[in-house]
Amino acid sequence: MNKLRSLYIGLMSGTSLDGIDAVLAELGSDGETNLIRSVSAPFTPELRKALFELQSPGPNEIHRENQAANALAISYAQTIQQLLTQSELTPSDIKAIGAHGQTIRHQADLPHQLAYTHQTLNAALLAELTGIEVIADFRSRDLAAGGHGAPLVPAFHQQQFGSGQNIAVLNLGGIANLTLLPINGEVTGFDCGPGNILMDAWISDQQGHAFDRNGLWASQGKVHPILLNKMLSDTFFTKAPPKSTGRDDFHLTWLQQQIGSDNIHAEDVQASLLHLTVHSALQALKCYAPQTQKLIICGGGARNGMLLEAFKTYSAALFNNNLKIVTSDVLGVDPQLVEALAFAWLAWAHKEKRPANLPAVTGAKGPRILGACYPA
Numbered sequence: 414m415n416k417l418r419s420l421y422i423g424l425m426s427g428t429s430l431d432g433i434d435a436v437l438a439e440l441g442s443d444g445e446t447n448l449i450r451s452v453s454a455p456f457t458p459e460l461r462k463a464l465f466e467l468q469s470p471g472p473n474e475i476h477r478e479n480q481a482a483n484a485l486a487i488s489y490a491q492t493i494q495q496l497l498t499q500s501e502l503t504p505s506d507i508k509a510i511g512a513h514g515q516t517i518r519h520q521a522d523l524p525h526q527l528a529y530t531h532q533t534l535n536a537a538l539l540a541e542l543t544g545i546e547v548i549a550d551f552r553s554r555d556l557a558a559g560g561h562g563a564p565l566v567p568a569f570h571q572q573q574f575g576s577g578q579n580i581a582v583l584n585l586g587g588i589a590n591l592t593l594l595p596i597n598g599e600v601t602g603f604d605c606g607p608g609n610i611l612m613d614a615w616i617s618d619q620q621g622h623a624f625d626r627n628g629l630w631a632s633q634g635k636v637h638p639i640l641l642n643k644m645l646s647d648t649f650f651t652k653a654p655p656k657s658t659g660r661d662d663f664h665l666t667w668l669q670q671q672i673g674s675d676n677i678h679a680e681d682v683q684a685s686l687l688h689l690t691v692h693s694a695l696q697a698l699k700c701y702a703p704q705t706q707k708l709i710i711c712g713g714g715a716r717n718g719m720l721l722e723a724f725k726t727y728s729a730a731l732f733n734n735n736l737k738i739v740t741s742d743v744l745g746v747d748p749q750l751v752e753a754l755a756f757a758w759l760a761w762a763h764k765e766k767r768p769a770n771l772p773a774v775t776g777a778k779g780p781r782i783l784g785a786c787y788p789a
């Protein structure tokens with residue numbers, strides 16, 4: 414192995430609350446990445462329930478949060494052990510772990526002195542269990558500098574996907590976020606609304622499934638134009654960037670309020686939610702980067718064939734057939750691993766003392782080195 418390259422582990426557990434994505438990656442001296450191996454592990458039902466219940470205020474939160482932070486560190490450590498075993502590596506081979514933790518509250522829109530974001534994780538325990546240095550709490554410093562603390566991936570998208578074209582990258586996780594990579598001009602990005610979070614919440618509520626595989630249920634319904642337009646009139650969509658969102662804003666109760674007393678077939682609600690994701694993302698793209706030639710889609714939503722079809726159909730109309738849509742697979746990166754790889758890169762940036770936030774994206778006063786370090 415080239416001695417300029419170091420091994421990092423990236424860990425992501427995102428707003429979908431589906432589990433842990435872990436990657437082992439080589440990082441070059443300029444931050445170029447080579448994904449070596451990955452492990453994805455669903456949360457145990459107990460941990461998922463504990464994390465889900467922490468998403469909104471409830472009794473005895475401090476105790477429950479710390480229990481969940483410990484349980485998450487233990488699950489992260491088990492996932493890392495699998496990565497090391499499969500790769501025949503030992504902890505001393507790894508320079509650092511970049512661990513996102515689990516967002517349980519994101520209140521970036523409050524006045525600066527009141528704003529906070531919280532990713533729960535006992536990072537000290539993770540360092541202790543793995544014997545590897547852990548970098549965690551990547552968002553707080555950007556928030557302290559007046560930013561939203563999110564999205565953080567645009568700088569990584571620039572490194573990974575930037576080229577001689579007007580490109581945009583769309584992460585379709587629980588929440589959807591766009592990165593705009595113009596040939597001439599500054600890199601920007603922002604959260605553009607729900608990705609899968611509402612579709613997951615609705616199918617879980619109505620049918621008890623975690624998600625709508627390949628959009629099959631949505632495909633059995635018809636878009637309800639009144640519901641779709643009502644949802645699109647939420648003030649989040651018209652707010653100018655910088656902006657970020659999360660489960661704090663988009664949840665089952667929000668959806669139930671939108672439906673109100675209207676009698677809408679459940680599958681029509683699902684179809685409308687799928688189109689909400691498509692319309693909100695493409696309208697934002699059209700508004701802020703109409704010159705975009707290629708849209709790279711990543712995140713778990715890239716595995717939803719029906720959703721991708723809807724993106725292609727609506728973009729043909731909105732961009733006059735001038736927008737090419739691909740998933741990150743065509744660039745050699747599994748869509749579901751992009752964020753975990755970003756956290757390996759963010760750990761590398763911390764170790765190299767390189768600022769990793771983009772003030773044009775988050776609204777922070779300036780570039781900042783992100784993350785807090787827990788030595789091995």
Ligand SMILES: Nc1ncnc2c1ncn2[C@@H]1O[C@H](COP(=O)(O)OP(=O)(O)OP(=O)(O)O)[C@@H](O)[C@H]1O
Binds near residue numbers: 427623625712713
């Ligand atoms: N085969 C599939 N068909 C439909 N949807 C899928 C499929 N595979 C994954 N998904 C969707 O992708 C979601 C997980 O995506 P991902 O792991 O990118 O989200 P996340 O990282 O938790 O969220 P965020 O990026 O907001 O932090 C699932 O909850 C599901 O809705």
Ligand SMILES: CC(=O)N[C@H]1[C@@H]2OC[C@@H](O2)[C@@H](O)[C@@H]1O[C@H](C)C(=O)O
Binds near residue numbers: 428519587589590752
């Ligand atoms: C507060 C928080 O956890 N935000 C997540 C969430 O999931 C997608 C979107 O909303 C994005 O803003 C962010 O995650 C990615 C990794 C980011 O910071 O770029």
